[in-house]
Amino acid sequence: MSLLKKGKGYEPAENDHSGVYHSVAPFDISNGVQKVVDDEKHSWSQSVSEHIEYLMSKNDDICVITPAMITGSRLQNIFKKYPERSFDVGIAEEHAMTLAAGLSQGGEFPFLSVYSSFFQRAYDQLNHDIARMKLPCLIGIDRAGLVGGDGATHHGVFDIGLIAPIPGVVIMAPKDEVEAQKLINTAYYNKDNPYVMRYSKNKVVNTHQHTDETIKLGQWELIKEANDAMINVVTYGDNVNVVVEMAEEDHLPINIINARFIKPLDREMLNRISDKPIIVYETDLINGSLGSIMSLYYEKNHIDVDMSFIGIEDHYVTFGDNESLYKQEHISLNDLKNKIEEIKHEKRKN
Numbered sequence: 257m258s259l260l261k262k263g264k265g266y267e268p269a270e271n272d273h274s275g276v277y278h279s280v281a282p283f284d285i286s287n288g289v290q291k292v293v294d295d296e297k298h299s300w301s302q303s304v305s306e307h308i309e310y311l312m313s314k315n316d317d318i319c320v321i322t323p324a325m326i327t328g329s330r331l332q333n334i335f336k337k338y339p340e341r342s343f344d345v346g347i348a349e350e351h352a353m354t355l356a357a358g359l360s361q362g363g364e365f366p367f368l369s370v371y372s373s374f375f376q377r378a379y380d381q382l383n384h385d386i387a388r389m390k391l392p393c394l395i396g397i398d399r400a401g402l403v404g405g406d407g408a409t410h411h412g413v414f415d416i417g418l419i420a421p422i423p424g425v426v427i428m429a430p431k432d433e434v435e436a437q438k439l440i441n442t443a444y445y446n447k448d449n450p451y452v453m454r455y456s457k458n459k460v461v462n463t464h465q466h467t468d469e470t471i472k473l474g475q476w477e478l479i480k481e482a483n484d485a486m487i488n489v490v491t492y493g494d495n496v497n498v499v500v501e502m503a504e505e506d507h508l509p510i511n512i513i514n515a516r517f518i519k520p521l522d523r524e525m526l527n528r529i530s531d532k533p534i535i536v537y538e539t540d541l542i543n544g545s546l547g548s549i550m551s552l553y554y555e556k557n558h559i560d561v562d563m564s565f566i567g568i569e570d571h572y573v574t575f576g577d578n579e580s581l582y583k584q585e586h587i588s589l590n591d592l593k594n595k596i597e598e599i600k601h602e603k604r605k606n
Contacts, residue, residue, distance in 0.1 A: 298462045300436075300455040301330040301369075301398055307437045308367050309334050310466045311444060312341065318444070319359055321345065321368040323352045329369040329398055349374050353381035353395075360391035365444060369396040372412025372454065373403075379418055382450070387422045392447035394440065400429075400454035401493070401539050404578045411573050412454075417544020419452055420519055426473065427518040428453045431496035433463050435471075435516060442470040456494050476522035477514040480504075485511045487599055488529040489592070491537040492516060492546065499537065502589050508596060518546050521553055530554065533562040533599050539587045542567035564595055 266285075312318045312334065319341040320334050326344055335342040345352045349370055356366040370378065375397060386393060400412040419425055426449050430436035436455065443451035480500050491499055492515040503510055511532075513525060536547035547565040554561050568585050582588040 296462060297459040299330060300458060300460050301328065303433045303436060303460050303462070304369075304396055304398075304440070304453075304455060305330045305334060307440055307466055309337065311440070312338055315365075315444070317363065318365050318367060319343065321352050321356055321359075321366055323347055323349045323370060323374070325369065325371065325398075328371070329396070331369065349377035350381055353378035354385050356393050356395070357381065357385035357389075357391055360386070360393045361389070365447065366393045367396065368393065369398055371410070372397045372400045372415045373410040375412075375415050376418060382419070382425070383422050386450050387425050390424050390449055392443075393450050394443040395450065395452045397452055397454035399457045401456045402573065402578050402581050403457050404576070404581070406457070408573065408575045412456075413540045413568055413573065414544075415452075415454060416518060416540055416546065420544060420549060424449050425519065426451045429493040429516060429518055430455065431479075431493060431514055431516065433460050434467060436460075437467050438469050438471045439516065441468060442473065445470055446473065454493065458494050471516070474517045474520040474522050476525045477516060478511060478525070479514045480510075480512040482509050482511060484509045486532065486603055487511070487596055488513060488532050488534045489537055489596075490515050490529075490534060490546070490550070492518060495537060495539060498589065499592065502593070506593065508593070509600075510596060515546055519549065521549065523553070526550065526553055527559070530559050530561045533564065533603070535564045535566065535592065535595055535599070537587075537592050538565075538567040539582065540567060541570070543570055562599075564599065566592055566595060 308320065320331060321343045322329055322331055323345055324347045326332060326335055343355060345355060352368055352370065356368045359366045397412065397415050399406065399410065400415060403410045403412060416427065419427055428439045428451065430439050430453065439453055479496060480503060487510045489499060489510050490513045496514045500512055503512060513529060536550060538545050538547060542548065542565055545567050547567065551563055566587055568587060573581060573585060
């Protein structure tokens with residue numbers, strides 16, 4: 257039986273056993289890939305793994321699982337420091353999720369890091385082995401959203417639509433590192449449901465500290481309230497801070513709501529914002545999106561609300577850098593600004 261040998265002909269890649277050369281940007285071939293240190297920002301993967309490691313240092317019941325993505329998910333330090341609580345199951349997302357179920361059933365609290373684009377491989381296991389029994393765990397959906405140079409097959413835009421229909425699963429999307437830590441803490445200290453936290457390939461501000469605070473389950477955040485607000489913009493994840501920055505720079509009369517829990521919904525906030533037009537700004541697929549979940553809530557409760565949706569239409573997204581793809585898919589900040597202006601114009605006419 258022959259075995260696949262990656263990096264054949266290039267010694268650093270041949271000797272790479274942790275995935276450093278799995279996916280690389282341009283580098284100096286004579287020196288190999290060099291680690292770049294950025295004190296101000298680091299990847300979401302690094303941010304999440306560092307807080308998981310922080311919790312592991314204080315709690316013996318936390319274990320970590322990855323399907324062959326130790327380096328990609330930045331779990332090297334955890335695997336080195338806690339080898340007896342770290343499991344790399346190879347390219348077998350199905351087994352990773354089933355292992356998480358077994359560990360949770362046995363009283364452990366598993367953190368499973370899996371790329372959004374590969375999550376569908378473990379859908380059955382989340383549905384039948386974990387959610388049906390309400391087993392406490394945290395699943396990190398890494399590389400959520402568009403992933404630029406990773407390629408067309410790796411865009412992480414399907415996970416919300418796949419996971420949201422599964423009863424009892426909590427879906428979270430932090431806007432920054434501090435909020436991510438609070439959401440991770442919420443999953444760990446509540447231990448009442450399976451939790452999913454999605455985060456992108458982008459970089460996030462490094463706070464160089466940890467918090468033990470939690471967030472009330474399902475609670476959204478009115479992150480910016482304008483005195484003359486005519487429109488409510490609901491968004492989540494990386495989009496929150498860039499929309500706030502845009503609104504402040506352009507003096508836009510909008511309220512901005514951070515929907516950090518995609519499921520469960522914040523019903524109190526939904527009722528509160530229903531008196532003004534709502535734009536749900538997402539950079540994921542519209543089908544099965546937060547916007548569709550919100551619209552169903554309003555319809556079921558007979559609440560008449562003016563809603564607009566920005567998101568990716570019903571097709572596969574091609575290859576390209578994110579800036580180009582955002583324009584191509586009509587999900588850029590300019591598209592959001594145009595929609596705001598369109599609604600303002602219509603309100604003035606009336």
